[in-house]
Amino acid sequence: MTRIALVALLALSACKQEQDPDFTPRAVNERTAALAGVVDGNNAFALDLFAAVNDRPDENLFISPFSVSSALAMTYAGARTETAAQMESVLHITSPAEVYHAQFGALTRDLDGDLGR
Numbered sequence: 001m002t003r004i005a006l007v008a009l010l011a012l013s014a015c016k017q018e019q020d021p022d023f024t025p026r027a028v029n030e031r032t033a034a035l036a037g038v039v040d041g042n043n044a045f046a047l048d049l050f051a052a053v054n055d056r057p058d059e060n061l062f063i064s065p066f067s068v069s070s071a072l073a074m075t076y077a078g079a080r081t082e083t084a085a086q087m088e089s090v091l092h093i094t095s096p097a098e099v100y101h102a103q104f105g106a107l108t109r110d111l112d113g114d115l116g117r
Helices: 002-013 033-053 065-077 081-091 097-111
Strands: none
Touching: 033 065, 033 081, 033 097, 065 081, 065 097
């Protein structure tokens, strides 16, 4: 099973996406403080998640903390009162919900390669 996953990963990494020759990526320093807060929060959550699930440090572990935080961010949008407060703590959310969701969306677009084209 591990070999199949490795072959699939290698095959996908060999795929090349055409890029628009006129495309110029946005500079990192154009990111807002709110977006930096989301990135920092996601990094802190990723480390917390890894520590929580890494109960066998002598074995390999592969997780996608961004996928987990994306799903939890969508869930957070519907959370209220105590649940929302607990999610803010776990996800290291430091900005108001509407700012967090807007910036999380901007981060997702950046990672997807949509830098304002």
